[in-house]
Structures are given as C-alpha cells and as structure tokens.
Amino acid sequence: MRRKTISYAKWGYIFLIPFVVIYCIFSLWPLIQTFGYSFLDYVISQGSVTSIRGGGADTIQNKGFCGLSNYIAVMKSGGIFAVSFWNTIVLWLVGFIPQIIVSLLLASWFTDIRLKLKAQGFFKTVMYMPNVIMASALSLLFYSLCTKGGALDTLFGGPELLTKVWGARGVVGFINFLMWYGNTTILLMAAMMGIDTSLYEAAQIDGANPTQVFWQITMPLIKPILAYVVVTSMIGGLQMYDVPYIIGGTAGNPNQVLKTLVSQIQLGKNSSVGAVSALSVLVFIVSAILGFITLKLMDDNSIKTRYGKKKKK
Amino acid sequence: MARIEGIAGETENQTQTKIRQIVAYVVLIFLMVVSLLPFYLLLINATRPKVQPGIQFYPDSLFFKNIGKIFDENYRTNYGSFPRAFFNSIFVSTIATVLSVYFSALTAYAVHVYDFRLKKAVHTFILIVMMVPTQAAAIGLYRMLVNMNLTNSFIPLTIPTIAAPAVYFFMIQYMASSLPLEIVEAARMDGCGEYRTFNTIVLPILKPALAVQGIFVFVSNWNNLFFPQMLLDKPEMKTIPVVLQLIKANIDSNPMTADAGLEHMFMVLAILPVVIIYLLLSKNIVGGVSLGAVKG
Known part of the structure; x- marks a missing residue:
C-alpha cells in the first residue's frame, strides 16, 4: 500500500468552485468596478435620445479621472447621497420604531407563562403573511387605498396623505411595519423562549409585576438579539426600494422625500454613473460597518451559530 | 392573617392576569384586522369597475370581466x-x-x-x-x-x-x-x-x-x-x-x-x-x- 491515507482536501476546493467563481464574476468584480467608477467623471449624455434606456443612449461617455469630486458632489447639501440617505433613515425609523415596540409587546405576551394565549400559531401565521407578499403589490394596493378618493382616504375623511410629506412617510412606514412586525416578533420570541423559566418563576414568587419582569429579566437577557434585530433591520432599511418607489414614483413624490439610496442607483444607471457609483460606495461603507457590528454580535452571544467553534466551557 | 393576605393577593393577581389577557387579545385581534383588511379590500376592489370612488365592503359583480x-x-x-x-x-x-x-x-x-x-x-x-x-x-x-x-x-x-x-x-x-x-x-x-x-x-x-x-x-x-x-x-x-x-x-x-x-x-x-x-x-x-x- 503506497497511499496509506487519502487526502480529501481537494474535494473541498472542487466543491467551492461554482460558488467562488460566480461570486467573483457577478459580485466581486462589479463591486471593484463600482469603486473604480466612483473616481471617474463618468457621465452618459442622453443627447437627443428621449428614451432613458437602450443602446442608442450610450453615445457620449466621458471617463476622465476626477479624484473625489463625485463624493463631494453627492455628499454636499442637496447632493443625491445627502438627500436620499436622510430620506432612507427617516423612512426606516418611521416604520421601525412602532415595529420594535409592538414586536416586543407581542413577543412578551406570547411567551408569558401566566397569560397562556391561545391560537398562537394562527396569530403568527397572519402576522407573518404580509412579509411574503410582493412588496410592490402591497405598495400599489396601499397607494390605491390612500390616494385621493381611495377606500381608506374616504374612510378617514379624505386626508390625502400621499400628497403630504409626513403623510407619505407615514404610509411607507406603515407598510414596512406591516411587512416586518411579524418577522421581528418571531425572532424576539425565539430569544425570549430561550430564557430559563425558573427566572420567571422566581420573580413571580418574589412578587414582581409583569412590567418589572419585562424590564428586569426579559430585556437584559434578550439584549444581544435585540441589538442584532436592530442592526440587521438597519441593513435591510438601507436597501429600501420597492415600497417608496411604488408609492412615490420615479420623482419620489411628494417633494422627493420618497427617493431612497437604492432608487438613486436605478435612476442614474444610464446617466450619472460616476455619481451613483460614489453613492454605492458610501452605501457599501455604511453597511460594512453595520455588518461588522452584526458579525461581532453573532460572535459573542447567544446568537452564536450552532456552527463554528464549540463553545469553551 | 398572613395566610389570608396571601390568598387575597393571589386572587388579585388572577384578576390582573385576566385583564392583561383581555388586553392582549384585543390588541392581537386589532392587529389581525389591520393585517388582513388590505387583502380583503384588494379582493373586493378586484370585483369593482374602472372608477372606484370611496370604500366598499361587499363584492361587486365584475370579477370575471376584470379577469378578462x-x-x-x-x-x-x-x-x-x-x-x-x-x-x-x-x-x-x-x-x-x-x-x-x-x-x-x-x-x-x-x-x-x-x-x-x-x-x-x-x-x-x-x-x-x-x-x-x-x-x-x-x-x-x-x-x-x-x-x-x-x-x-x-x-x-x-x-x-x-x-x-x-x-x-x-x-x-x-x-x-x-x-x-x-x-x-x-x-x-x-x-x-x-x-x-x-x-x-x-x-x-x-x-x-x-x-x-x-x-x-x-x-x-x-x-x-x-x-x-x-x-x-x-x-x-x-x-x-x-x-x-x-x-x-x-x-x-x-x-x-x-x-x-x-x-x-x-x-x-x-x-x-x-x-x-x-x-x-x-x-x-x-x-x-x-x-x-x-x-x-
């Protein structure tokens, strides 16, 4: 026997090939390109071509190196990054604040050993449903319900929410709330169910009321997962596109407040490539920071995946 | 005395729990309505004509015409x-x-x-x-x-x-x-x-x-x-x-x-x-x- 042991390591590499190759072609290389474009004076002039798309539009391209001027242009007050970053944050907050409050409340009710709520499966199923429904369809539905003369607009006496800055923000926030509160509730429930029930029993014997139990036991113990939920939701929020785009159209009406970071990429893909690339790089940097926080959170707490190093005991 | 207090506390706790239960169910049912109402209105509106002013809670007759x-x-x-x-x-x-x-x-x-x-x-x-x-x-x-x-x-x-x-x-x-x-x-x-x-x-x-x-x-x-x-x-x-x-x-x-x-x-x-x-x-x-x- 010449080969006593067979090394299988090569199979590990072989099986990784499809993933790595496809990732490099369709993600890594475009990312590098995006970085490169962000330093170029890369503008595609539409000339007389009226259509935004199509090969004919790519007539005049200007690709000189321009240093950081794209970054300066998009970040200055009124620049596409400054405006849409602010818009995106506001839209995210309007949906996320009610979402986290309601989800904490529901999760603590569902896991409360004294309340013993019935039909939990049914409630969870209904709560999660808006999350799987096509976001753009849900948004078009809300658009038609809230627009002038729509069903909800009539029901509430014709406030015409979609023509008002905070009204439109509220509608987008509400749709995001509807889509994500079930998801957040389920994640927080999983965290709360991981809490040792003897802690709750001990608190009950000591005469703690539900509010005290929530703030003194539940909250400190789910803090890591709560942080994880906040950060991942932020990363998701940065990518917000379908809902504000369908509600506000290309112009991001009213008053451009529904223009988000990602919708700027869609808008500028055939015209201001350099500026949009700079914006993309900034989005990348912000989400890299948030992603780094997420990985740290996953690393040193109860979210620690079942995979990975065995916990030292 | 202490024992009677304990029992009294227990019953008070039970009514409190009952109240919290009712509140929880009311909130849950409200959220169910909020989550499902849009879909109900979607179905209703799919049976309505081209111009749809106002709100309507019962279906119209144009379901198949709209599919067509x-x-x-x-x-x-x-x-x-x-x-x-x-x-x-x-x-x-x-x-x-x-x-x-x-x-x-x-x-x-x-x-x-x-x-x-x-x-x-x-x-x-x-x-x-x-x-x-x-x-x-x-x-x-x-x-x-x-x-x-x-x-x-x-x-x-x-x-x-x-x-x-x-x-x-x-x-x-x-x-x-x-x-x-x-x-x-x-x-x-x-x-x-x-x-x-x-x-x-x-x-x-x-x-x-x-x-x-x-x-x-x-x-x-x-x-x-x-x-x-x-x-x-x-x-x-x-x-x-x-x-x-x-x-x-x-x-x-x-x-x-x-x-x-x-x-x-x-x-x-x-x-x-x-x-x-x-x-x-x-x-x-x-x-x-x-x-x-x-x-x-």
Missing part, C-alpha cells in the same frame, strides 16, 4: 402578454431556487465536511459578503451587463444565485446539527465517490432545510423588483413585478385612463402563487424564520 381585461388586446398593447410575464416570473424564480439551494448546499458541504487550509477563511469570507447588500455593486454589474449585451436576458437573474451567502449560512447551520460526518465516512468505506455521496446520500438528509430555503428563495425572487426592473425592458422579457411597476407608472402619467378594476385584479394574480404557497406551507415558513436568523 388582463388577457385582452388593450392590456397586451400597454403591458405585453400577461401569461408571458407570469411564465417569465415562474421560470426565473424556479431556476434561481434550484441553483441557489443546490449550490449553496454544495458549498456548505465543502466547508462542513472537508478539512483544507482555507476552510476557516472561506467561511468567514462568505459571512462577511453576506452583510454586503447586492445593491452596492448594482451599478458596476449593470454597466458590465450592458457592455456584455446581457440586459434583457434571464442569465443575470438566475446564474448569480449560485452564490447565495444567506442560503449557505442556513445550510451550514443545519449541517452542523443534522449531518454527522460518520455518514460520509461510511459512504466512503462503501466506495461511494465524493460527488455521488453528496448527491445521493447527503441531499436527501438535507431535504427539510432545502425545502425551507427553497420556499424563501422562490418567494424573494418572485417578488423581486429592483434587478429585473434594471435589466428588462423588452415587453416579452418582463416579469410580474416589472409589469406592476409599469402599471403604476401609467397611473402617474395618465390618471384619467387608469382602470382600478384591472389594477386590483392584476395585484390579485401577482400575489396568488405566493399566497397559495403560504397557505399550504405557512408552518414551515414561520418555523424557518427564527432558524434562518439572517433575513433583511
């Missing part, structure tokens, strides 16, 4: 063929699902089972790229595809799903809990090749995880607006969300000619496949949420 409008000539000239768009969506979502689930499982298998020098590095790398939103590279990808003449093609909507970090992450967690290495070793003893082991022995074990991830991938591709909208502008290539966005753009530009009955019927048909999947598999889907842990 989706397939008529007028619709086709405005938005392209509906069956074609529906087929495109099914096609793209199905291919994307199969590719991303199969290859992510293969990738996770490589990292889980084999010992090689870059194992840890690869795992960490994929976790890091999982956090990078795909939109951050979208402009570079789009310009590349324009140069390669690959817009208006389904290749960029399907092939890139082979590298799906979130699915990889789920799969490797699942393998850590349910794929003992002894099985792989036993297969080797019996002379089973490495690739065959994965296909015939490992994949069946992973079936529950493949199913859950498959549902999520299918649904997210079915609903995807951003990339298809970026790439597809030929009418015969459009997917359902792209047509939906076109319908909305039409409302914005010609509010007078908009047909609310048709729009709502379109939305009903657009969400129908996912609603059916959800009604059949909601247990697996809801159960998969907390397992996946990483979802936008």
